[in-house]
Amino acid sequence: MRVGERLRQREEDWRELDRLVERLSRTGPRRASAGDVLRLGRLYRATCADLMLAEAHDLPRASVEYLHGLVGRAHNVLYRTRGFSLRDLGRALFDSAPRRLRTDPALRIAAAVFFGSFLLCALAAAARPDFAGQVVGEAALEQIDHMYARPLSGPGSEEMGRDDALMAGFYIRHNTSIGLQCFAWGILFGLGSLAQLLSNGIGLGTMFGHMATTPYAANFFTFVTAHSSCELTAIVLAGAAGLRMGWGLIDAHGLTRIASLRREAANALPALGASVVLFIAAAFIEGFVSASSLPYPAKAAVAILTAALILLYVTLGGRPGRTPEDEIGRETGRIAEA
Template identity: 30%
Template sequence: MRQNDFIQLKQQDWQLFKELLESSEVSDEHDLPKMFRQLTHDLSIAKSRHYSPALISHLNQLLLLGQQQLYKPHNRILMPLMVFVKHTFPAQLTEFRFYIIWAHILFYGVALLMFGITFLEPEFIRNVLPNAQVVHLEEMYDPSDSRFEEERASDSDFIMFGYYIFNNISIAFQSFVGGLLLGFGALYILLFNALYFGVVSAHIVNIGYQDTFFSFVITHGAFELTAIVISAAAGTVIGYSLIAPKKLSRIHAMKASAKKVFPLIFGSFLMLVIAAFIEAFWSSSHSIPNYVKYAVGGFCWVWVLVYVFRRAPNEN
């Protein structure tokens, strides 16, 4: 068959296929997959008979559009988010339970150690933080400070919200990506945060500001600290896949593990948004009595730990 006869014969089908792709409504009248297969057949004929390059590229483009339409992955947001919170995230938490438990042990272990050291030897904080920062810290949680007398205006709450989000999530992302450095980046961030947290809280206790400090951190800490630990665990999973790629090549192992731990990162990202919200609007509020904050904070801790460490319900 000559090229023109071929075009003549098929043109209407191609035109129809293109129109069907462009129209949004779905009708049962036309069998789109069948038309698509026919089109692939046409292209292979055109290629094997060396029809003109223009015709081949035309069919090629048409085919690409068809493929994108037919095999299009879903792109919904709300429903997947629900499914994610209810199923995917807990399932992944269960799968990487080993890493998450170890990350928790490492984080709180180092934090406790540092807390102990600083508690016993108050001058230790000078090794960790520069002096200016210590002074700033002391000012921040000074109960006699005038800021604690009056309620902070909601506009400054917004500043803090924005700042916290930016800050926290950068940490989580860093530790995820830090996994690429054989997991050492993630571990570094985890340990650094643990050290900082332990030293600072012990120092606060030493100077006797614990009430303002712990009432402040307890609620959002439940989400924030857990999220940082989870993202560091995710980072080490990637790092470990690079160290021990099993039967895959390193690059494939890295890809596969990045895909696998992505829910962990996304989950900790959600938790950090929640944490930033609480930190900005709840923790910093001075009109709420401390025992309420402790109660709510305690409840949040229990809930978060149960959510993270319970076994995921079976998929079926």
Template identity: 30%
Template sequence: MDLDAYVGLHRAEWARLENLVRRAARPRRMSGVELDELVDLYQRAATHLSVIRSRCPDPMLVDRLGGTVTRARAVVTGTRDPGWHVVGRFFTVTFPAAVYARRGWVLATCAGSLAVALALGLWVLNSPAAYSGLLPPDEVAAMCRTDFARYYSENPAASFAAHVWTNNAWVSASAIALGALAGLPTLAVLLANATNLGLVGGYMTSCGESTQFFTLILPHGLLELAVVFTAGAVGLRLGWSMIDPGPRRRAEALAMEGRAAVAISLGLAVALALSGLIEAFVTPSSLPAGVRIAIGAAALALFVGYVLVYGSRAVAAGETGDLEKDLLVDLAPTV
């Protein structure tokens, strides 16, 4: 067989097949005629590949045409391509849809946690018994004088960022996972977080260091607290699915919430990496306080805007953050 002549005869078909495979990434934009053409060209290219392999197996040609046929087969048969588009789908559909679908729980968790923190801070400020009974005066003085600010700068920024990210990711993952125990441990995690925030804020304000408190907390804390509240909300909803599964069986409700919780945990870990970098490099920096807080506000706005835009779009399209619809068929009961 004259390989050059064979390639020349079919090159245009292979090029057309490659073009259709690229277009199939957005199948809704393809017409029925194009989809039929894609199937036909895939079958013909598979035959061409078989002929070349058996009669004149040129390695470069076999590799190139084989790649085209493999990608076309994935499109035609629906085989999943474990490529980067899976990662892209996670961050543009699965994760934001899961968070957006739980936005009511997130807002309620945020409001409740901040209310507890504010109440405890005011208690410390207005109750002499609480002020003197919760922390010894020397610890309060040390906190106001050096300890609170030194925490953010006493270690190298890179190692501090890694430490903060690991710790916060663990706390968030625990808040989500412990929700399976009827949500009670998750409430404890949220209460501990709110208590720490409120008491430290109250003591720092009592000694005239409220400005230092907020300028050191807000740059990284805006995003960090949003992530913690989200994790807590997911854990609470996971626990609630055991108490009130709705029209689903209890095991099905727990499984559905659990799968979404895993996706949310992974996405929140990325957000916590960003807040960790801010905490290590921005919070203790010499930048003006307004600039540092603006950076924190921008990070929070980016996270909230991302969830609102991509999440609302995905939920409107029927996504929930659970498995894709074609995989959910495998979970349906059979008789």
């Protein structure tokens, strides 16, 4: 009998939930205020508990069926599938993604590991003639020397036989394989991604340092300069996404390993998505700009422009305005203080 009386006292909350669900069904949850979202969640959880009590104590079927319908409608409003929207896509790319990247320690670690090893090995290869051979092997050095022995344009070049679109497709496949390795090996508790970042940083840095001391330095830097900003940053972002996945296996926050991995997969999406965009951009620049006969200052300008855009995106993207999560967070704080 006490259960029945308790549920009768809850009828006003049921009617409030019914009205709130009806209103949000008409206007759409996107237009709901932070207070409405919080109230809806509280009423929904309480009504679910009421439904369990009603079923457990075999209350009248009409009441149970009403609660079933109410809970089902509230669930649909809370967890309804959101259709594709260009506005939502733009907000995800230019608002929430850069916000997450700025606060992600995995990105800082990946940048330090990759660019630190890159710079150290580049300086060592430029200062010590035998360093590059010991790191990448003499065969690899002979291959890269032969590759850049001829200029990109002018007498002896292969400019007339070049297929830019075909090469762009090849570079997309090549860049994608590098990014996938940096990301996928993060499943080894992040150690695989760290190893890939180190391997790429050491290898690329050594090659850059070696080529800077050869007679073919001008040919080499004329080719690699334009797309280097996009490609090197994309490697770091892919590695950061892998580190984020690996951290989910280390610190599960009380969840199962699979559930924690699923949670961190969502957190890794901004870094992984930005990496994919930059790898594709690098491939097109490499295919249509890097291998072209444009003068070196033009290619350097492309590199500076892309580097500046990446820096502005990460440091300033998403700063104006506030996200819905921010509004809900502030509303939760006000309620807690009250």
